[in-house]
Amino acid sequence: MKFNSAWAGFIAVLIAGLVVLFAVPQIVSLFGIVQMTVFVAMAMYALSQGFLWGFGGIMCFGQASFLGLGAYAYAITAINLGDTSWGMLAGVAVPAIFALLLGYFMFYGRISDAYIGVITLTVSVILFQLINSTSGAQYHIGQAELGGFNGIPSVPTLNMPGDVSNVLSPTGIWYVSMALLIIVYALLRLALASRFGRVVVAIRENETRAMLLGYDARLYKLLSFTISAAIAGLAGCIYDNWGGFISPTIFGLAMSAEVIIFVLVGGLGTLIGPILGGVGLQYVMNLAGTQHKVDPNLGLGVVLVAFVLLVPQGVVPVIRDKAMQLFIRRGAKAARIQETSP
Amino acid sequence: MSEIVPLLEARNVTMRFGGVTAVDDVSLVLGEVELRCLIGPNGAGKSTFFKTLTGQLNPTEGRIKLRGQDVTGLLPNQIARLGVGIKTQIPNVFNGLTAYENVLVAAQRGRSAAMAKAMVEKTLARLRLEPVARRQVGQLAHGQRQWVEIATVLAQEPDLILLDEPAAGMTHEEVERTAELIKEINRTQALVVVEHDMQFIRMIAQTVTVFNQGKVLMEDHVDAVLADQRVRDVYIGKAAA
Structure with missing residues (x-):
């Protein structure tokens, strides 16, 4: 009964996602489509945090590290190789490999939960400082100048795989981004319903019991962490495609804090919650950004406090x-x- | 003829925490399908000794062997895969999951989906947990949560089952059922049971090992142990006084 209603919910979300995918280009202006693409990027980003925190029970305070690594890896690879398909691949692989290494030392070193928060936060700050201090022509990877605080302008947007001259329109980018969001959501749902997902959740509930039942909690946490980083990296690629520009602020504390708020407001322990939280709050922040009386981040802080107190x-x-x-x-x-x- | 290899062989196990010696030079040998009771006052080192057997603690000194294989220093998940299951003193269950899901996580290891499902249903029926199968374990009564934990252990069919105070906080009726269950499990699997309830010990025990201040005070048949003056002094006598 519960099983069936859960799957009914899953199907309903997929259908809703497909409706959005095809309806948006019909009813929204070109400017609107571009705006919607950044919502998808934020939804994907929130999904990465929502999976790791809500299901893996791992609190990453520096999720922006993986978003930023994905965005930079995409930009640098696309500039050097021309074909953005390689950029997408690098944008997922680089943060995943980085998370695999970082996670190996954290989880196999039996670092406690609080310190995982501290370490991930610190890593994001280090990455910010590192990229921020690369201004000057001497800092380049291949043909891609890193540009320090100014970032990398004119990042190539998606082209048809294998055909560099065929660059996608904003509508095309929307279709790709939204389809990727639906696919990642569906894959996560299936993963969570599998025996792998059951063990991941069991470890969140009681790591000692999971170990005493023969499951290596370190390995499962490392895998969740890596999957989450790969998804955040994918969000970074979409983010690049929205603005065609990337700067070190993507590694900033604000980006890491925002995603925690997205997840909390949307609903911890669900997948659709972070997606809606990411879209909804990004929308509110965009609105707040158009007026100049109150700082949007202040508004976001108020939203966080209100939710923690009223709708935890x-x-x-x-x-x-x-x-x-x-x-x-x-x-x-x-x-x-x-x-x-x- | 080679010598019979015991199921569990702990040799001179010592566990120190700073200056405190919680387990002091304990040796214990357990045969296949044996049932052993461990008794002793609070702080005698029973639970700590259990933790060295499951890999939750790495003993300061001594060796632990399972069917002749040295498992000292292995991780809990590795030891669990060698066929050791434990119900801990404070229930370790997945509170946010249903009873069914708790047992499924245990049963799925090394089994196909269909076999795991069959094992979950069999285990839930065996422990009469079917009525609460779909309820969150965190919301169940203490006794029922203990049953769920025992169910997760049984679902993996370990050769050696360690039960740390399985009857604690149970009603008289539940205690009797637990005793029956232990005897039933013991037909196919070896058990070590830590318990304080002397009535319970009388219901199930054959051989009893008495712990006191981290050491083995004596090891004998249950009648001899309960009649022993030293045991009465350290444990029962004081409790009665």
Whole structure:
């Protein structure tokens, strides 16, 4: 019963995603489509954090490291090789390999949860400082000048794989980005329903018990961490395609903090929650950015405090529980009617 | 003829925490399908000794062998894969998951999906947990959570099962069921049971090992142990006084 309703929810989300995928280019202006692409990038980014934190139980305070590594790896590879397909590949692989190495030392070194937060935060600060100090023509990787604080301008946007002259329109980029979001969401859902996913969640619940049942918690945490970094890297690639520009602020503390808020507001322990949290809050922040009275980050802080105090579970779990209650009450009522009727 | 290799052989196991010696030169040999009870006052080192057997603690000195294989210093997950299951003193369960999911996580290791599912259903029925199978374990009563933990252990069919105070906090009826279950498990698997409840010990015990201050005080048949004046002094006598 619960199993079926869970899968029904999954199918419903997929259908909703497909509707959005095809409806947006029909009803939204070109400017709107470009805006929607950054929402997708933020949704993908929030999904990476939501999976790691909500299901793996690992609190990464420097998720921007992987977003930024993905964005820079995409830009540098695309500039050097021309074909952006290699950029996408590098944008996923570089953060994943980086996370694999970092995670190996953290998880196999049995670093406690609090220090994982500290280490990941520190790594993001180091990466920011490192990239920030690369101004000058001497700092380049192949033909790509890193540009220090100014970043890399005119990052190539997606082309058809193998055909560099055929560059995708903003609408084409929208289709690719949104389709990737749907695919990643579906893959995560399937992974969580598999025996791998069950063990990941079990380790979140009780690492000692998982170990005593024969599961190597270190390995599972390392894999979750790496998967999460790969998804964040993919978000970085989409981010590049939105702006065609990348700068070290992507490694900034604000980016790491934002994604935590996206997940908290959307709903920790769900996949759709972070997606909606990422889209919704990015939208609010964009709106706030158009007025010049209040700093958007201040607004985001207020939203965070309000949610932690009033809706600590996040939006999606609250709606889900309310719907479930309604469903159960109706079911009970129907059962009563059936009992009393002759 | 080669010598019979015991299932579990702990030799001169010592566990020190700074200046405190929690387990002091303990040796214990357990045969296949044997049932052993460990008793002793609080702080006698029983749970710490268990932790050295499961790999949660690495003994300061001494060796632990499973069927002749040295497992000292292996990780808990490695020892679990060699066929050792433990119900810990404070229930270690997956509180946020249902009873069914708890047992499934245990049962899926090394089994196909269909076999795992069959094992979950069999185990839940065996422990009469079917009525609460879909409920979150964190919301269950203490006794039921202990049953869920025992179910996760049984679902992996380990050759050696360690039960740390399986009857603690249970009603009289639940205690009797636990005793029956232990005897039933013991038909095919070896068990070491730590317990304080003397009535419970009388229900199940054959050989009893008494711990006191980190050492083995004595090891004998249950009747001899419970009649022993030293045991009464360190344990039962004081409790009665």
